[in-house]
Amino acid sequence: MPLPQLTVNRHDRSTRALITLAGEIDLESAPLVRVSLERCLLDGIRAIDVDLTPVTFCDCSGLNTFLRAAQETTVVGGTLRLHHPPTTLVRILDLTDCGFLLLGLPGHLPPPLGDTPAPPLAAPPYRSAPLAPVLPGDVR
Numbered sequence: 001m002p003l004p005q006l007t008v009n010r011h012d013r014s015t016r017a018l019i020t021l022a023g024e025i026d027l028e029s030a031p032l033v034r035v036s037l038e039r040c041l042l043d044g045i046r047a048i049d050v051d052l053t054p055v056t057f058c059d060c061s062g063l064n065t066f067l068r069a070a071q072e073t074t075v076v077g078g079t080l081r082l083h084h085p086p087t088t089l090v091r092i093l094d095l096t097d098c099g100f101l102l103l104g105l106p107g108h109l110p111p112p113l114g115d116t117p118a119p120p121l122a123a124p125p126y127r128s129a130p131l132a133p134v135l136p137g138d139v140r
Contacts, residue, residue, distance in 0.1 A: 005029065008036045016047040022054035025062035025089075033062065037069040037080070046078035058089040066102050079104075 006023035017040050025033055040048050050066070052058070066082060073080040082102045085093065093099035 006032055008032060010036065010040070012043075012045065015045055016049070017045040018049050018051060020051040020054065024056055025058040025065070027059070027061045030061040030065045034065045034069065037065070038072070041072060041076060041078070046073070046076065048073060048078065048080045050080065050082045051084060052082055052086060052089070053084040055086045055089075058086055058092075060092055063089065063092050063096070063098075067098065070101055 006021060006025060006029040009020045009022075011018045011020075019036060019040070021033065023029070037048060037050075048069075066080070070080040080102070081104050082089075085103070093102070
């Protein structure tokens with residue numbers, strides 16, 4: 001079996017980590033991402049930023065890995081945020097409408113509790129791409 005076409009770099013600062021992924025995230029390489037994110041939690045990291053700038057492809061197995069890691073991070077009182085997702089992941093996030101779970105988009109956050117309005121959150125840099133037709137006959 002060939003090695004996954006993905007590299008992982010991690011830089012820690014106290015209880016925060018920056019994970020930079022480079023290459024392709026798919027069924028074969030998603031376990032490497034999963035282990036890297038789980039390792040952060042085991043090491044006491046509670047704020048995980050994932051830089052996807054050098055990622056050229058990410059499919060639904062990558063999305064599932066990120067969603068599971070975000071859930072596990074939330075359970076321990078932490079946060080996981082994706083930054084600069086590749087076009088393929090942007091399309092999947094748009095189709096599944098779950099970008100707010102990973103990108104921290106303010107339009108999908110629940111209303112604040114109490115009378116004090118929450119300050120607006122800046123959305124992380126987010127490459128948006130037009131959706132392509134699913135079937136050739138869908139072109140108008």
